[in-house]
Amino acid sequence: MISLDRYLGCISGLTYGDAYGAAYEGGLFEKLIWKIIGRTKKGKLRYTDDTQMSIDIAQSYLSKNEIDSDCLAEQFAKSYQYSRGYGPSAAWLLKQIKKGSHWKNINKVKFSSGSWGNGAAMRAPVIGLIYAQRPHEMNQAIFKSSVITHAHPLAIEGAKIIALTVSSVLCEFSTEHLFEKLILNSNHSIYRKKLETAKNWILHSVKPSQNEIKLHLGNQIQASESVISAVYFAIQFKNHRLDQMLHPIFKLGGDTDTIGSMAGSIWGAINGLNKIRRIELDRIEKIDWILNLGEKLYFNKQEPLNPPIE
Ligand code: F2R
Ligand code: MG
Ligand code: MG
Numbered sequence: 407m408i409s410l411d412r413y414l415g416c417i418s419g420l421t422y423g424d425a426y427g428a429a430y431e432g433g434l435f436e437k438l439i440w441k442i443i444g445r446t447k448k449g450k451l452r453y454t455d456d457t458q459m460s461i462d463i464a465q466s467y468l469s470k471n472e473i474d475s476d477c478l479a480e481q482f483a484k485s486y487q488y489s490r491g492y493g494p495s496a497a498w499l500l501k502q503i504k505k506g507s508h509w510k511n512i513n514k515v516k517f518s519s520g521s522w523g524n525g526a527a528m529r530a531p532v533i534g535l536i537y538a539q540r541p542h543e544m545n546q547a548i549f550k551s552s553v554i555t556h557a558h559p560l561a562i563e564g565a566k567i568i569a570l571t572v573s574s575v576l577c578e579f580s581t582e583h584l585f586e587k588l589i590l591n592s593n594h595s596i597y598r599k600k601l602e603t604a605k606n607w608i609l610h611s612v613k614p615s616q617n618e619i620k621l622h623l624g625n626q627i628q629a630s631e632s633v634i635s636a637v638y639f640a641i642q643f644k645n646h647r648l649d650q651m652l653h654p655i656f657k658l659g660g661d662t663d664t665i666g667s668m669a670g671s672i673w674g675a676i677n678g679l680n681k682i683r684r685i686e687l688d689r690i691e692k693i694d695w696i697l698n699l700g701e702k703l704y705f706n707k708q709e710p711l712n713p714p715i716e
Contacts, residue, residue, distance in 0.1 A: 408538055408576045410704050411678035416572055417460070417700040418682055418693070419674020420531050420667045423652055424456040425690045427666030428491065430656040436491075443489050450691040455492040456667040458485050459529040461696065461713075463551055464703050467536055471708065473547040479509040479554045491663075493523045493627065496555045509554045520557025524629040527564035528664045531671035534572030535703065544569055556629075563594055564629025567601075568668055571637050575676045581608055581641055588637070600624075600634035608642050616658055625660030632661050636668035644676050649686065 428451075429440055444452050462485050466478040483503035486492065492500065495516040502512050514520050526548075533551055537544035548569055552562045567588055574584055585605035592598045603622045607614055614622070623638055624631030635655075643651035651673050656662050674682065679697075687693050695714055702709065 409678065410701070411680055412576050412675050413535055413704045414697055414700045415674035415676075415678040415680075415682065416531055416535055416576070416671045417674070417696060417703075418679055418687055419648060419670035419672070419677075420460055421453055421457045421670075421690055421693065421696055422648060422674075422682065422687060423655075423666030423668070423670025424528075424663045425451040425453045426649075426652060426686075427656055427663035428452070428454050430659065430662035431491070431664075432661075440491070446691045448691075451689050452691055453490075454663050455490045455496070455525070456528040456664055457696070458487075458490050459525070460532045461485070461699065463529055463532045464699050467532075468702060468706075468708050471706075473533070473536075473550045475509065475550045475554055478551060479503055482554065493521070493525050495521050495523065496525050499555050513554060513557045517558070519559075520553075520561065521555060522558040522560045522629055523556065523627050524561070524564060524632045524661065524664050524668075526552035526556035526561045527568045527629045527633050528667055530565035530568040531572045531668065531675075532703075533565070534569035534671075534675075535576075537569070538573040538576050541573065544573065560594060560596070561629045563592065563597060564633040567592065567597060567633050567637065568671075571640075571672050572675050575672060581605075584641070594630075596630045597634065600630075601637075604634055604638035604641075607638070616654075619658060620660075625658045625662075625665060627661050627664070632665050633668065636665045637672065639665070640669040640672035640676070644673060648673055648677070648682050 428444060446452055462481040466481040470477050483500045486500040499512055503509055533547050537547055548566045552565045570591060585601055589598050589601045600623050623635040639651060639655050652666050655665050
């Protein structure tokens, strides 16, 4: 039986990593923009597309009791706001869906094989939670939730790795077995190689430098340049506090909110909500509403839950 504390730990860790990491994301321009729009009128930390699309998956699942790509595409499009900092291709796609296009006709327009950004992986922890006890249905759900905006096989595989990691760490696990399972389930050598590196660093107590982490695991917007870094940080620092685990991610720069949210979700699934400082969570907008949504998902309560206006 998965505990509610760990379930909510995953959702709040995701939101925390995203909301706190957003201020460090990207170059000077992005940081400057976030300084201006990164707070609500009440002074709360705003979350970004990572959390928003995760919320969308939870809401869409609760309304259909399954991952339905058409319903989810509508939900993604309805929630889209420029100020949540979506990736450029994802933003374009969602605006087209809002105008009436079907996702199937546009998800390979910008890139002929689809986007390989980490936008599918960043929302995959919720799939890991929903399907933790139905693992044989997880790959299909990952595909359906990813392909709307991310048709590229590397983006879908990154999402699969994150969902599989979350579902695996919700119960007791060994680091060695976790990495073996992830390697066994990876179809692409780029992921297998990075998983081997992360596994060896952790199991042999190697302390890589920031440059080595960037070089061997990555810190960028591509799924293949961010997913394994998130797994590495969450497992390497699983016995530290959440802010201590996130600190080196934010220092690394690059795609800090997304690596932070993916790592935060894994760390939270291991440690639970109780290990996250409430005072730090309370600085994030709509956090009680997000936790309420997480509870509905846990108990599979199919009731509408509209977000509060803040
Ligand atoms: N986008 C950001 N942060 C920068 C904020 C920008 C600012 N708000 C603005 O809009 O100017 N963060 C968020 O984006 C990442 C998730 O991105 P996602 O959803 O994967 O986006 P997208 O657009 O699909 O892919 C990102 C870019 O990667 C390149 N790319 C993708 N696939 C490609 C391919 N097959 N060939 C070549 N290039 C490809 C493109 O430049 C895409 O635009 C998260 O970090 C989230 O926090
Ligand atoms: Mg973001
Ligand atoms: Mg990001």
